[in-house]
């Protein structure tokens with residue numbers, strides 16, 4: 001009886017975009033996103049499943065949780081993993097807006113009378129204070145021009161997971177060191193291995209922030225070639241690149257600073273609001 005063209009009569013009641021936003025980078029580093037999408041990114045409210053996903057307290061899963069929630073609430077974005085981290089932060093604020101309305105409630109404990117009070121932060125106000133990152137000045141090295149981009153959600157997530165893993169490993173090593181004596185050489189070898197892995201992954205993260213390298217012979221975008229290049233240039237060039245990445249991922253200091261006046265005693269405090277759901281930076 002059912003023919004395949006049958007639509008669910010309830011479909012028109014499914015969630016709809018609650019607001020439209022633009023990315024702080026305007027999608028400059030994500031050529032895979034169609035221009036028509038970039039002009040107006042529709043933000044759907046979270047489903048019950050999305051909400052549960054974000055409440056998962058395990059920091060390890062947070063990166064994946066955030067990716068799945070953005071895929072659910074911003075279905076017009078083709079590859080969420082490839083988004084710049086700063087765009088993700090703005091989108092997550094917009095999703096909170098779509099889900100719970102324009103204000104987020106924070107709790108602050110007064111530094112003078114120690115009474116905890118709620119105060120509301122306007123999400124529109126936060127979104128308007130996000131910096132616009134549309135172009136990044138290239139770094140010059142001999143006759144090369146190195147073009148950088150903000151790190152993607154995927155690379156930031158991956159490095160955070162690796163660091164967590166190595167921290168656990170170090171914790172185990174310390175326990176082992178306490179338990180056995182005379183094993184120092186073995187332990188110091190493992191320690192060295194761990195630091196080396198973290199350093200290697202940091203170079204990989206840096207590769208992910210290179211958009212392209214312009215040389216007199218043409219443009220290089222192949223990540224293996226860029227990785228090999230980074231392993232063979234002087235440290236000073238790597239330092240320059242790291243500084244540029246820091247500069248483009250840094251939000252203005254006053255983005256999340258609020259003046260709080262205690263309703264109990266009138267004490268004035270400056271409160272910092274964390275806008276990054278994953279707390280990597």
Ligand SMILES: [Zn+2]
Nearest residue numbers: 110113262265
């Ligand atoms: Zn007070």
